[in-house]
Amino acid sequence: MSDPVFIFLYIFVFPGFLFLFAYAFFLAYLDRKIAARMQQRIGPPIFQPLADFIKMLGKEVIDPDGVDRRLFDAIPVIALAAVMTAFLYVPVSGASPFAFSGDLVLVLYLMAFPTLALFLLGWLSRNIFSAIGGIRAVTQLFIYEVPFFLAILTPAIMAGSWSISDIVLWQQHNPWLVFLQPIGFVVALIGLQAKLERTPFDIPEAETEIVAGPWTELTGRRLALMHLATELSLVTGSALIAALFLGGPMLPWVLPAPWMNAAAGFALFLAKTLAILLVLSSITVATGRLRIDQLNDIGWKYIASAALVQAGIVLVINYLWVVP
Amino acid sequence: MPEVVVPIGPHHPALKEPVNFRVIADGEKIVRLELDLSYNHRGIEKAAEQRNFIRVLPLLERVCGICSHSHATAFAKGVEEIMGLEIPPRARYIRTIIAELERMHSHLLWLGVAAHEIGFNTLFMWSWRDREAVQDTLEEMSGNRVHYGMNEIGGVRRDLTPAQIKTALARLPDLEDRIQKYVGMVNSEETMLIRFRGVGKMSREEALKYGAVGPTARASGVDYDVRRDDPYLAYDEIPWKVITDNHGDVYGRTRVRVGELWESTQIVRFCLENIPAGPVRVEAPKNAPEGEILSRYEAPRGELAHYIRTNGTDKVERIDIRSPTLANWTSVAMCLTGQNLADIPVIVAAIDPCLSCTCRMVVVHRRGGRAVPGTAAGESGHDPKSRQDGWRP
Amino acid sequence: MSVLREMIGNFFSRPVTIRYPWIKVPIPDTFRGRVANTDELCIGCSKCSLVCPAQVITMIDGPRDVVFKGKTLARKKRPQVDLYKCIRCGLCERHCPTGSIHLEHVHAGTGTDRDVRVT
Numbered sequence: 001m002s003d004p005v006f007i008f009l010y011i012f013v014f015p016g017f018l019f020l021f022a023y024a025f026f027l028a029y030l031d032r033k034i035a036a037r038m039q040q041r042i043g044p045p046i047f048q049p050l051a052d053f054i055k056m057l058g059k060e061v062i063d064p065d066g067v068d069r070r071l072f073d074a075i076p077v078i079a080l081a082a083v084m085t086a087f088l089y090v091p092v093s094g095a096s097p098f099a100f101s102g103d104l105v106l107v108l109y110l111m112a113f114p115t116l117a118l119f120l121l122g123w124l125s126r127n128i129f130s131a132i133g134g135i136r137a138v139t140q141l142f143i144y145e146v147p148f149f150l151a152i153l154t155p156a157i158m159a160g161s162w163s164i165s166d167i168v169l170w171q172q173h174n175p176w177l178v179f180l181q182p183i184g185f186v187v188a189l190i191g192l193q194a195k196l197e198r199t200p201f202d203i204p205e206a207e208t209e210i211v212a213g214p215w216t217e218l219t220g221r222r223l224a225l226m227h228l229a230t231e232l233s234l235v236t237g238s239a240l241i242a243a244l245f246l247g248g249p250m251l252p253w254v255l256p257a258p259w260m261n262a263a264a265g266f267a268l269f270l271a272k273t274l275a276i277l278l279v280l281s282s283i284t285v286a287t288g289r290l291r292i293d294q295l296n297d298i299g300w301k302y303i304a305s306a307a308l309v310q311a312g313i314v315l316v317i318n319y320l321w322v323v324p
Numbered sequence: 325m326p327e328v329v330v331p332i333g334p335h336h337p338a339l340k341e342p343v344n345f346r347v348i349a350d351g352e353k354i355v356r357l358e359l360d361l362s363y364n365h366r367g368i369e370k371a372a373e374q375r376n377f378i379r380v381l382p383l384l385e386r387v388c389g390i391c392s393h394s395h396a397t398a399f400a401k402g403v404e405e406i407m408g409l410e411i412p413p414r415a416r417y418i419r420t421i422i423a424e425l426e427r428m429h430s431h432l433l434w435l436g437v438a439a440h441e442i443g444f445n446t447l448f449m450w451s452w453r454d455r456e457a458v459q460d461t462l463e464e465m466s467g468n469r470v471h472y473g474m475n476e477i478g479g480v481r482r483d484l485t486p487a488q489i490k491t492a493l494a495r496l497p498d499l500e501d502r503i504q505k506y507v508g509m510v511n512s513e514e515t516m517l518i519r520f521r522g523v524g525k526m527s528r529e530e531a532l533k534y535g536a537v538g539p540t541a542r543a544s545g546v547d548y549d550v551r552r553d554d555p556y557l558a559y560d561e562i563p564w565k566v567i568t569d570n571h572g573d574v575y576g577r578t579r580v581r582v583g584e585l586w587e588s589t590q591i592v593r594f595c596l597e598n599i600p601a602g603p604v605r606v607e608a609p610k611n612a613p614e615g616e617i618l619s620r621y622e623a624p625r626g627e628l629a630h631y632i633r634t635n636g637t638d639k640v641e642r643i644d645i646r647s648p649t650l651a652n653w654t655s656v657a658m659c660l661t662g663q664n665l666a667d668i669p670v671i672v673a674a675i676d677p678c679l680s681c682t683c684r685m686v687v688v689h690r691r692g693g694r695a696v697p698g699t700a701a702g703e704s705g706h707d708p709k710s711r712q713d714g715w716r717p
Numbered sequence: 718m719s720v721l722r723e724m725i726g727n728f729f730s731r732p733v734t735i736r737y738p739w740i741k742v743p744i745p746d747t748f749r750g751r752v753a754n755t756d757e758l759c760i761g762c763s764k765c766s767l768v769c770p771a772q773v774i775t776m777i778d779g780p781r782d783v784v785f786k787g788k789t790l791a792r793k794k795r796p797q798v799d800l801y802k803c804i805r806c807g808l809c810e811r812h813c814p815t816g817s818i819h820l821e822h823v824h825a826g827t828g829t830d831r832d833v834r835v836t
């Protein structure tokens with residue numbers, strides 16, 4: 001555990017950054033492919049997201065007039081770093097070696113960074129479309145973040161731990177939380193969709209209304225890194241929901257060899273994240289964009305109340321049935 | 325929040341055509357709107373005055389890509405009336421078939437664009453996929469997907485072969501099935517209802533006051549269609565009905581358009597099945613006698629009017645094209661005030677704007693309010709201030 | 718709900734996109750393609766050049782004897798088409814008295830060379 005080589009490999013190779021990048025590009029490809037096939041199109045080839053990333057890295061970086069260049073450069077990097085760090089705490093093939101009690105809160109905190117980064121980018125761009133997009137991003141943040149947090153924290157209440165790895169371990173001996181808290185699961189999926197700013201929640205970057213929202217003035221490597229941060233958020237978010245609600249990478253029983261356990265866990269991780277991606281892609285394909293005032297209505301009226309109801313139910317269950 | 329100016333166009337992803345709105349918004353609410361239309365004056369009317377009746381038709385087709393047949397037919401119809409030509413019934417039926425196929429492909433295109441404006445790209449892909457069937461039919465009949473080149477003064481250039489009628493009829497059931505699905509989707513799909521209902525509301529009185537035409541007016545309950553009220557081509561021989569709706573919002577306009585899609589399939593089916601035999605054109609004289617006419621035509625977007633004046637030569641002396649989008653613009657500017665910023669694309673798209681067809685150069689003198697068509701500076705050139713002011717609508 | 722049913726149906730059916738350069742689409746017989754002139758039939762009447770809306774047909778020197786309605790004519794001019802400006806309206810074909818100038822039923826583009834012209 002404390003072996004520096006193991007830590008190094010965990011952070012940088014597997015299941016750390018190298019795997020994370022590869023999987024993010026793969027999920028981005030799969031997302032586009034699924035959407036394309038549902039619309040009876042062919043869709044992109046498998047290396048398209050990687051090719052886009054490399055292409056954008058090589059493009060010219062244009063500084064909008066009167067923009068703080070260093071801050072503009074730093075924001076995408078910060079967003080990217082936050083999401084990459086968050087991923088280290090999410091169990092991939094077994095419990096994360098960095099797990100500590102309370103890492104769930106840290107992960108949620110880090111996951112909120114890209115949205116804040118978008119708001120800052122929009123504010124800094126000195127462009128009316130970016131500014132409106134940034135305001136919309138932060139308005140939307142206030143709407144979805146509360147139900148999302150509530151939905152994510154109910155598993156923690158039920159499992160009696162604020163550590164993701166502990167919640168996963170708890171599910172090894174108990175039913176998956178998706179069966180115990182179906183409402184929370186749905187709210188968490190909706191919250192994740194909103195966090196990733198995909199339709200119907202792509203209000204901040206509404207292409208036909210405000211060009212690209214906060215992304216309008218991003219060029220070259222800034223755009224590439226910001227895109228990468230969003231793609232990584234997709235991986236981290238779906239891995240988080242898989243861990244919290246679908247039992248994560250743990251089998252209900254223990255296999256004879258440790259490597260078999262790890263391999264089976266990894267396979268489970270892949271299967272669960274892909275299933276979540278399929279749901280998210282289907283939502284994207286099946287819906288159009290909401291308006292920010294409509295989202296405000298729906299978010300506070302229905303989604304937040306659903307999350308509250310779920311929290312209440314969990315408290316009642318916990319009271320009646322004392323969880324071991 | 326203080327008022328901000330959001331410039332929309334001439335380069336904007338929602339508007340693929342050259343127009344500039346300066347939307348003055350208070351937060352997400354639109355306070356008022358400044359329109360600047362004439363970005364793309366192409367001088368088509370002047371060019372049309374230089375060409376004889378044979379050569380002018382391909383030019384007029386190119387006024388608009390989507391309703392190319394509308395412009396050519398409106399012109400040919402007018403000139404034939406001046407010449408006193410009666411075109412053969414078969415030619416009238418062929419013109420009607422092409423016109424209704426054009427309406428179908430225009431409305432399918434519009435449905436996709438409207439869905440795209442609210443981010444519902446799936447319907448966009450689907451309706452454009454189904455539009456291909458219409459375009460294929462048009463290509464088989466006329467030889468091209470966009471500029472059909474079917475009209476000439478005195479009839480149509482190509483006859484329909486029995487094989488073409490058969491393949492066109494074979495394509496129709498599939499298309500009818502798809503259009504029925506879209507009718508269902510428009511009426512029941514929550515993601516579209518939530519963005520279309522109550523958006524861009526316009527009452528019947530307002531529609532009449534601002535001179536809206538076509539589906540925009542019919543969605544506000546104005547029961548007016550040139551095809552029925554001033555029948556041309558074969559419309560008085562075909563059983564069909566005018567679709568109206570009294571919602572008056574974008575939802576109503578969508579309902580009118582999908583309803584018209586269905587009517588169009590029925591008109592095409594009737595025409596293909598009952599097409600009379602005979603010649604497809606009569607020999608037209610080279611010169612037209614002196615005269616003037618206002619030729620009206622129900623284009624997919626609304627009433628299209630061609631004012632034609634001839635002077636006894638083989639060219640027109642003056643042609644003035646009033647495209648339906650121009651008639652609908654004022655209603656858009658009215659609808660947008662007080663709406664949400666996010667609803668601009670969908671309200672603008674709801675009239676199915678075709679801006680390059682609309683751009684006509686008109687300079688209005690502030691003093692006196694006289695319109696001088698076709699001149700850039702007019703007489704106001706001496707007074708720089710009024711010249712600057714003259715551009716603002 | 719109909720959207721959901723349609724989505725699932727599409728997901729398991731083949732895409733409608735045609736991979737164009739590899740799969741050729743059938744061209745209808747009526748297709749208006751590249752302009753071509755059959756030199757043996759052309760009597761050099763310049764009608765095509767007069768009706769052309771884009772004014773891309775110029776009459777150039779092309780002396781030749783052609784048979785028209787049983788009589789041999791000594792033709793002086795022949796049409797030359799600037800394909801880059803051609804709008805493929807088909808008016809030249811419509812007004813040609815001998816059917817010599819016509820539109821080919823090919824999807825091929827005009828060419829990559831600015832000087833490519835057909836005659």
